[in-house]
Amino acid sequence: VGLGLPRRLATELTLQTVYGAATMLRETGEHPVVLRENVTSPAGTTAAALRVLEDHKVRAAFLSALEAARNRSIELAGG
Structure with missing residues (x-):
């Protein structure tokens, strides 16, 4: 959009x-x-998008988000 x-x-x-x-x-x-x-073609649109995601450390952000959700789940479960 x-x-x-x-x-x-x-x-x-x-x-x-x-x-x-x-x-x-x-x-x-x-x-x-x-x-x-x-x-993924080496010079294609997917490769271009993946480079930007890596430059912005999106993988690390997703892993941090998953860890935060796991930790909060443990807290909510009383553990």
Whole structure:
């Protein structure tokens, strides 16, 4: 939406991308890294996006978020 796509189209593209990736993972049984490597052309759009995500340390942010959720879950469970 922020890049000019209509909200409905942006939502549908997102849903189809996530659904397609999940389906491929389930059907092939391959590790997610293998799927990413198989669909990423070295000079393509996915590679460009992945470089930006790595530059902004998105992986580290996701891991920190997961750790925070786990820790809070333990607190809520009284542990």
